[in-house]
Amino acid sequence: MQIPLTFRLVYHTVRSAIRAALLFFCAWLVFIPATAAEVEALGAQPGTQYPPGLRPMRSARAFVAIAPDRAYSLLATASGQDISPLFVRLIMVEVASGRAAAAAAASTAESPAQNTRDIDGPRFIQVD
Helix, strand or coil: CCCCHHHHHHHHHHHHHHHHHHHHHHHHHHCCCCCHHHHHHHCCCCCCCCCCCHHHHHHHHHHHHHCCHHHHHHHHHHCCCCCCHHHHHHHHHHHHHCHHHHHHHHHHHCCCCCCCCCCCCCCCCCCC
16 A cells, blocks of 8 residues: 555655754754853853853753653653653753752862861871
């Protein structure tokens, strides 16, 4: 049985459009530098092209924009922990806004208090 030409044409057109959209999405994640708003949201220095957290922020923005409510409950179930879909949604919104990456960068940027004590002699014990 041969499928009619019109259905084959529609099928291949839709398949090509989906492939083009996925290719554009991957290129947007990997190759397009951050905009000024994204750099500011991530808390990076102005002029930084690829700040840390850019790719997770962009993918979370796409997920928040197109994912239905059922996707959050599936993520909550797949996590293997006892978390609610609302909490998963809140996490995705925070990552999409860039606040989660900026907070993580700020917490790692804080260095522990430096030890100002100075001792005489060797600082390390060496075994002969």
